[in-house]
Amino acid sequence: MNAATPPIDVLLVVLPDTLLLDLAGPAEAFRLANQQLQRRGRPPAFRLRFAGAEPSARSSVGLTLAGLEPLPASLAVPTWVVLLGRPGDATQVVRRQTAWLAARQWLARVVAPALAAADTPHRLLTVCVGVLLAADAGLLAGRVVTTHHEMLDDLRTLAPAAHVQGNRVFVEDGPLASSAGITAGIDLALHLIAATLGEALASAVAQVMVVYHRRSADDPERSPLLAGRSHLHPAVHAVQNAVLEAPGEDWTLERMAALAHVTPRHLARLFREHAGLTPREHVEQVRLALAQDAKQAGLHTKQALALAGFSSDRQWRRARHRAAVS
Secondary structure: OOOOOOOEEEEEEOOOOOOHHHHHHHHHHHHHHHHHHHHOOOOOOEEEEEEEOOOOEEOOOOOEEOOOEEOOOOOOOOEEEEEOOOOOOHHHHOOOOHHHHHHHHHHHHHHHHHHHOOOOOOEEEEOHHHHHHHHHOOOOOOOEEOOOHHHHHHHHHHOOOOEEOOOOOEEEEOOEEEEOOOOHHHHHHHHHHHHHHOHHHHHHHHHHHOOOOOOOOOOOOOOOOOOOOOOOOHHHHHHHHHHHHOOOOOOOHHHHHHHHOOOHHHHHHHHHHHOOOOHHHHHHHHHHHHHHHHHHOOOOHHHHHHHHOOOOHHHHHHHHHHHHHO
């Protein structure tokens, strides 16, 4: 995005009982992206707009959100429409009240045609169960989507022609991007900021928000400490967290499997399916990344290797060789 490019309208659709963090998390990420741009002498990339079927709405925590603009009759500039979650089970989320019905009709009448256009500049983003509103409006046929793990079956029922994926933080399919849960909306916003403005600026936003570290645009890929972490499987996450907290421990496959309460063979299968690597490869990636970070911070090589969990320089070199040829 250059100085001549107009800002993207981020249109957050606020309905009664909107989850406040679904709204505030992504909105703050986009606001902080503009703040980082301002510090660099660049114009804002995003314009936050808050719209609803009614001029005010009571949020999930009881705070009333007022001054909402009407749902626009058209998307005159590049617009990212954001649908937000609300509390409860599916029958409570999909309450076809006046505001819900008005938003559903607006999505079908205005947003669906805008997304269907070739090379559309518009996007539809959903946070948590906000995707159920898109499903109810008929926008998900043939699309790959996700939502909160407790609502996956309900989403499949409401959108039988969609390809619903579980165990994902967020999923992108063309102009549609859906996220799994409350804080996953922040992950999705950071991802889109990185795609639009670069990894360096997204990393700066993440640091201000004190969320997962993101590497800069000068790095060839995301940090190995985050490799294989874009899933929601609790057993795999438990092992990954334990390794990160104590990388110097003797992480045999049997010990990791015991921690996950599964057999070694099943743990290896879970890592391949959800993390895309073996348990041993994960341990070595974590150790290599920690050693690199420690060396960049000024530690002597021997100290850095010990801190990262390598027992010797030889073990470190072998791990580097395996990572290079894999």
